[in-house]
Amino acid sequence: MKTGSVIQWFKKEGETVKKGEPLVEILSDKVTYEVEAPASGVLRKILAEEGVDKSVGSTLAFVATPDEELPEAEPSAKPLPIERPDKTTVTIETRGPSRELTLASPAAKRLARQYNIDLADVRGTGPEGRIIAEDVKRLIEEKEESRPRVKDIIPLAGIRKTTAERVSSSFRTAPHSFIIMDVDMTQAVKLREVVGASYTAILAYAAAKALHEYATVNSTLANGGIRVYEDINIGVAVSTEKGLLVPVIRNADKKQITELSSHLEDLVDKARQGKLSKDQVTGGTFTITNLGMYDVNMFLPIINPPEAAILAAGSIIKKPVVEKNKISIKPKLILTLAYDHRIIDGGPAAAFLRKIKEILETIDSSAQKNRN
Amino acid sequence: MREISYRDALREALVEEMRRDKSVFLLGEDIGRYWEGAFKVTKGLAEEFGEERVRDTPISESAIIGTAVGAAITGMRPVAEIMFGDLTTLAMDQIANQAAKIRYMFGGQAKVPLVIRTPFGGGVNIAAHHSQSLEAWFMHVPGLLVAAPSAPYDAKGLLKAAIRSDDPVMFCEHKLLYSVEGPVPEEDFTIPFGVAEIKNEGEDVTVVATLFMVVKALEAAKTLKKEGISVEVVDPRTLVPLDKEAIVKSVKKTGRLVIVSEDCKTAGVTAEIAAMVAEEAIDYLDAPIKRVAEPDTPIPFSPPLEKHVLPDEKSIIKAVREIA
Numbered sequence: 001m002k003t004g005s006v007i008q009w010f011k012k013e014g015e016t017v018k019k020g021e022p023l024v025e026i027l028s029d030k031v032t033y034e035v036e037a038p039a040s041g042v043l044r045k046i047l048a049e050e051g052v053d054k055s056v057g058s059t060l061a062f063v064a065t066p067d068e069e070l071p072e073a074e075p076s077a078k079p080l081p082i083e084r085p086d087k088t089t090v091t092i093e094t095r096g097p098s099r100e101l102t103l104a105s106p107a108a109k110r111l112a113r114q115y116n117i118d119l120a121d122v123r124g125t126g127p128e129g130r131i132i133a134e135d136v137k138r139l140i141e142e143k144e145e146s147r148p149r150v151k152d153i154i155p156l157a158g159i160r161k162t163t164a165e166r167v168s169s170s171f172r173t174a175p176h177s178f179i180i181m182d183v184d185m186t187q188a189v190k191l192r193e194v195v196g197a198s199y200t201a202i203l204a205y206a207a208a209k210a211l212h213e214y215a216t217v218n219s220t221l222a223n224g225g226i227r228v229y230e231d232i233n234i235g236v237a238v239s240t241e242k243g244l245l246v247p248v249i250r251n252a253d254k255k256q257i258t259e260l261s262s263h264l265e266d267l268v269d270k271a272r273q274g275k276l277s278k279d280q281v282t283g284g285t286f287t288i289t290n291l292g293m294y295d296v297n298m299f300l301p302i303i304n305p306p307e308a309a310i311l312a313a314g315s316i317i318k319k320p321v322v323e324k325n326k327i328s329i330k331p332k333l334i335l336t337l338a339y340d341h342r343i344i345d346g347g348p349a350a351a352f353l354r355k356i357k358e359i360l361e362t363i364d365s366s367a368q369k370n371r372n
Numbered sequence: 373m374r375e376i377s378y379r380d381a382l383r384e385a386l387v388e389e390m391r392r393d394k395s396v397f398l399l400g401e402d403i404g405r406y407w408e409g410a411f412k413v414t415k416g417l418a419e420e421f422g423e424e425r426v427r428d429t430p431i432s433e434s435a436i437i438g439t440a441v442g443a444a445i446t447g448m449r450p451v452a453e454i455m456f457g458d459l460t461t462l463a464m465d466q467i468a469n470q471a472a473k474i475r476y477m478f479g480g481q482a483k484v485p486l487v488i489r490t491p492f493g494g495g496v497n498i499a500a501h502h503s504q505s506l507e508a509w510f511m512h513v514p515g516l517l518v519a520a521p522s523a524p525y526d527a528k529g530l531l532k533a534a535i536r537s538d539d540p541v542m543f544c545e546h547k548l549l550y551s552v553e554g555p556v557p558e559e560d561f562t563i564p565f566g567v568a569e570i571k572n573e574g575e576d577v578t579v580v581a582t583l584f585m586v587v588k589a590l591e592a593a594k595t596l597k598k599e600g601i602s603v604e605v606v607d608p609r610t611l612v613p614l615d616k617e618a619i620v621k622s623v624k625k626t627g628r629l630v631i632v633s634e635d636c637k638t639a640g641v642t643a644e645i646a647a648m649v650a651e652e653a654i655d656y657l658d659a660p661i662k663r664v665a666e667p668d669t670p671i672p673f674s675p676p677l678e679k680h681v682l683p684d685e686k687s688i689i690k691a692v693r694e695i696a
Contacts, residue, residue, distance in 0.1 A: 105627075105657060105658040105659055106654045106655050106656070106657045106658075107627045107655065107656050107657055107658035108658065109655070110655040110656070126658075126659070127659075127694075132658045132659070133627055133658040134658075
């Protein structure tokens with residue numbers, strides 16, 4: 001240690017100092033320490049300004065009685081003849097910079113861990129400023145107060161849990177793309193009146209027919225290949241009190257409309273009563289979801305994994321339509337096809353949806369007899 | 373319920389068990405018709421049960437326990453009285469090496485259903501030879517059960533359970549408890565070993581206390597209640613087995629623990645309980661564990677000095693205030 005500098009003076013010139021009271025903070029060899037006043041009196045003159053290097057032995061300031069005469073110039077520093085490790089210096093250096101220790105009770109630490117609270121944010125009110133459980137609880141409460149109040153916690157279990165897992169898996173892994181198309185439902189409305197089939201059944205009928213033609217939509221991506229299914233099994237999303245269920249109409253392409261409709265009605269009843277068997281909710285290859293009864297215009301569904309696509313139907317709404325430069329009123333339906341872009345591209349997906357549209361727009365009671 | 377003294381509760385337990393079971397007999401120094409025991413626990417028993425079943429012995433603690441161990445092995449249920457707890461040291465080989473070990477050394481073919489009743493504790497100015505609290509010595513000997521009742525009810529229920537136990541029991545009493553009165557049912561009942569009792573429910577600080585210190589802790593709790601500090605007083609009632617669950621449960625509730633025992637602080641009852649709580653519930657502690665115990669000195673004969681070293685209501689209050 002040859003030089004040092006003043007970090008700060010704790011007293012100003014003219015202030016009274018008492019012997020032993022901290023007077024100045026010194027930095028040397030990256031170690032700081034406080035120097036106490038060597039005598040009582042008035043800090044008359046500061047010679048070492050803050051931040052300026054001074055050699056060891058320099059006079060830093062004069063402490064004297066108020067009227068004592070001060071030496072005019074700075075007395076020359078006594079040079080240290082031999083530089084040897086000074087005991088005090090060594091002690092300070094080995095101690096290193098002091099580490100801030102946060103005092104906290106084990107209970108406070110446990111609470112902080114549990115609620116992910118940084119103890120540095122907590123003000124301790126225990127002995128010696130120790131953080132106690134109550135201090136952490138106070139902070140937790142403050143945080144809780146800024147959050148909305150919780151009325152009830154519904155456990156994520158059963159159907160809710162399955163649905164949550166499936167939709168998030170689908171949404172994360174299958175890049176969803178959407179195609180939206182208007183369909184004139186004039187023929188379908190007539191058919192419904194004639195044979196009494198539900199719109200969902202009519203949609204299932206049309207989708208099954210279209211899938212027969214566009215087989216790649218009736219597929220799944222598995223083990224690095226697109227597995228195109230032979231069977232066309234159409235699932236229908238059913239909202240029940242317990243949650244979303246998707247009963248499956250097996251070999252839908254081989255059924256007449258009325259057969260489809262009564263079969264579907266039976267499945268929906270069973271779904272609402274919680275009486276579906278495992279066979280009736282597995283093996284689907286394509287899904288239809290219809291929110292028409294809720295006055296929905298259109299919506300973007302999530303593919304029912306591991307299927308390749310899902311068809312969403314809104315409400316049938318009477319709209320003015322321009323045909324051959326004439327405006328007429330027609331029942332219109334908006335269909336949305338969500339498809340997994342890894343499997344299907346936009347062109348074939350659009351062609352598939354257009355096929356459904358065509359079937360729906362040209363459907364008539366002959367669909368009863370039109371069997372494959 | 374009628375209230376009787378701790379002394380009478382112990383006597384009632386002895387009488388009931390002796391009437392119930394002919395193999396139960398008493399032995400000890402001056403427990404018979406001439407002196408009826410130094411603390412009068414056996415008063416009137418020689419008259420009812422005769423000198424065969426209430427036996428005065430020579431002044432040899434080692435002989436008393438040795439005789440009792442032998443009798444126990446052959447099917448009797450002896451209840452030996454050692455006049456002062458300090459004098460159990462004279463019988464330590466018989467207690468620690470024989471009574472506690474025989475069942476194990478003989479692979480369970482022999483058992484030692486023996487009860488050793490003895491009063492511990494100071495506060496009556498009878499100096500260093502007659503005032504010690506040595507409960508912790510026996511906690512350290514596997515094979516022994518250690519009872520330490522603080523109330524007449526516990527004294528009766530635990531003594532009856534001790535007599536019926538097939539393992540040797542050190543039944544620790546306290547000189548200043550003999551005259552303490554409390555409710556005790558007249559009918560037959562036992563208290564299982566290893567079940568603590570909450571003597572006073574509280575929210576802020578748990579005070580685990582044993583023997584006479586339970587009385588002091590309850591007084592302290594009353595005073596502290598006026599200051600707004602709610603103290604839960606837990607009495608383990610038996611030190612072996614120790615009801616860890618009850619102590620930990622209370623600590624989890626309050627987050628603060630004071631342990632009070634009249635024995636020496638070093639390696640004592642308070643040390644064992646403090647270590648157990650540190651092992652099993654440190655994350656629930658919101659303050660350092662405080663121990664109130666005798667400060668590792670022989671008990672002084674001088675009354676002011678004795679008062680100074682023995683834990684009392686004041687030292688308990690001080691310890692509670694420090695962490696409450």
